[in-house]
Amino acid sequence: MSVYYVPTGSEIEVFERAHALRLPVLLKGPTGCGKTRFVRYMAEKLGRPLVTVACQEDLSAADLTGRFLLEGGDTVWRDGPLTRAVREGAICYLDEVVEARADVLTVIHPLTDDRRSLPLERRGEELVAPDDFMVVVSYNPGYQSVTRELKESTRQRFVSLSFDYPDEDAEAGIVAHESGCDEATARQLVKLGRATRNLKDHGLREGASTRLLVYAGALVAAGLSLREAAESTLVGSLTDDPEMTRALRELLRSALG
Amino acid sequence: MGAPTWPPTPEEARKAVLEEYGEDARAVLDDEEAERLLLAPFLFAEPRGMLGGAEAGTPLEPLLRSLEAWLAMLVGRPVKVAPSDPPTTDGAVIFLPPAAPAPAREAEDRLFFRVAALVQLGLVESGLLANRALVAEMHTDWVLRSCVHLLALHHLRERWARAWPGLARDFQAVAALDKATELRVNLSPVPRRGMPGDFVPLYDGLVDFLDPAGPEGDLAREAVAAVRAASDPRAAPLVVLGQARKLRIAFRERRLGPPPLPRFAGLIRPEWLLHDLAAEMKASRAWRDEDPGPLRLLGKKLRRRLPARRAPVPEPEALTGEPLPPPPEDDAASFRYPEWDAAAGSWRLDAVRVREVEAPRGPAGAWERAVEAHRGAIALVRRRFASLRVEERWLHRQVDGSDLDLDRAVAAMGELAAGFTPREDWTMRFVREREAVAILVMVDLSGSTRGEIARLERDAVVVLSHGLLVLGHPHAIYGFSNEGPEDCRFARLRGWDEPYDEAARRRLGTFRSGGSTRLGAFVRHGARVLLRRPESRRVMLVLSDGRPHDRAGYTGRQALADSALAVLDARRRGIHVHCVSIDAHERAREALDAVFGPGRYLHLKRVDELPVKLAEALVHLVR
Ligand SMILES: Nc1ncnc2c1ncn2[C@@H]1O[C@H](COP(=O)(O)OP(=O)(O)OP(=O)(O)O)[C@@H](O)[C@H]1O
């Protein structure tokens, strides 16, 4: 296997079962905790190609399914990523799915229930998904806003897997492996990172993600001091609020002297 | 009583006790106990009031949030800090003086607050204060109390530095800081010179510049060494306790009284920690080997001077065990609501009457003046809201739109060429693309708001109106205030579909304050108003400047509990309730936590931020 992923619970097993049973999967968890990495890992483990779509507001149904294009006087049909994934029996991964408009998401409904089909109205065609095809979506439920929630009819089509940051040892291992910094530095960074997570909803929207700790580790591996690296990631990238900045700086002092 | 000297003379002490307790103290004195006499002048010293005013150092208030955040990161749970002098804790909240000791020196004062907080938090975390029998025993035994506290300091210093190496430096620095290490028994300072040699090793590393102890300090030296060596966090409290008991016996035999504490260590206040004082005192007597007679008498006297215990804040969830009563009948213009009576533990049916009224119109021109004064803020808010607005978005692929949808037209040509019959949906039009949100802004008009603040509230509402207009979601703005339960007025400043015409502007630009804040009733009514809206997303934004309060029956914790329940009920019905508060009261955040829940409100310390921050809070909610 070439994709590096450290499991944090029974997520691999649940995912494999869901795939075998042809059930779609919803991954929830804070930013940078390994959701995307996990999907890449599972795609490789199951031997399926992975098609990723980053959702945003402007995404239209045609962006997902495909459209006719004029090419030098000829018209050609271009599959969208979803259609392509269905044809290839791939894993189709819709990242940050709440960013897409609710009505656009309804195009995945027939694919995510027992029909497992994708009607292409424009082409007068109805694709039936092969057994290997799977829909995976992810979102970060941390920040609740009034207009960004999944429709109930969308949400309840999925088997959900909740992600959180790995435990202390695992996370230190990940940070060391991914960034190339030494073990002791990784441990220090993880300790700091975990401390900041206590401020989630108490001054910070989110604490430091594993991704951010990997960045910090990489800066240390590239020659920066731990303090400088931490200052520019764990302080600078977490907040602009002067009081929280002060609290985070004081935390660095408390940890590093 | 004059300032106590070190050590106090028995005559002074005797006089003090008699003055304080009159003739019935003779019983105590007949059973004369040298230690209690030594202690008396300190025990009965008047508190000198909380630090404040010109002679104080850096105030706590501006540092509070970052301090709380820092502590929360160190211990991995939320930590609440509130002002009270000297530093102490009730097991949940960490109390720190409202200002550091004078003179004001920012860096030193922050150090003082940091270390004082670490000590109190450490006492809680170490589990020492969870030992009820010990706490009860400390209630009457000052020598034991001081010994436990001092030895705990040594343990905590090691413990914090082990967990967070940088903290060793903080403890080191504070030991060299004169104003933080002033020595005190209870609230009275005692001089460093003349300190009994038996005590001196107890201060090693905690307070610099004490003369090294002579040979008589051995016992204390051993105790400190034993405590420092106890690294297992579960064993340490037991070691502290065992060593403290040893010291206490020795100090009593030698008639030394309690060793004083450095100021940054604060004070353990057993009476703040015990929930059932009488029962726990009784239990603690099992610990004591000597006759409790005279102590009991003194304990009883002391207890009489204790502040009445605070009722615990009721948990909204726990209260809802009582089912909510059905809504009573309303007539056309007034609405009745029940109220939760926390003291009785039941609902008061039909407790309040809310009337919808039109707010009075003041003179013209006020709105325009506010607009003039806040041009910058208005521009900012409009820009901010413009990016969120619901209108003026192109909806593509419409059959009957107003403009040609070029992308779609090209695609349709492709379909035609490929032999399909395309749908004729190559036009586009403006729509409300996002689902609309019904927004109800509720402004507290109660009498707590006067003068300058009232004006800023009005200005904030004017600025917010501009943002709301740009945003395009349906919204209404009401003010609320009441005189007792039967006269709650929900005053329309701008109704749902009302234009911002002259009449509305005159109401918005000039609303006045008066009356009280029966918040629960208004939140219930606001929820009803919102639930009648067709939009499925609903937001209630409360602008408040003080805690809920009305006449008897709706004050203090009772008012908080009812308001919290009303908010909870609104949320359960899917309404997003948020509050922006400019309450200047020192416990404001406690009240806001109780009513709206931590993180579900914005507390502004600078009132002049209100116009922009109120709008920002809304952006946050509808984004
Ligand atoms: N369990 C894990 N095993 C290996 N690497 C991990 C793990 N968790 C996190 N990482 C590291 O953290 C980085 C961020 O993870 P990833 O991109 O998967 O986060 P995410 O959850 O998809 O975040 P977002 O919600 O922001 O997209 C990865 O690049 C990887 O370096």
Ligand SMILES: [Mg+2]
């Ligand atoms: Mg991702």
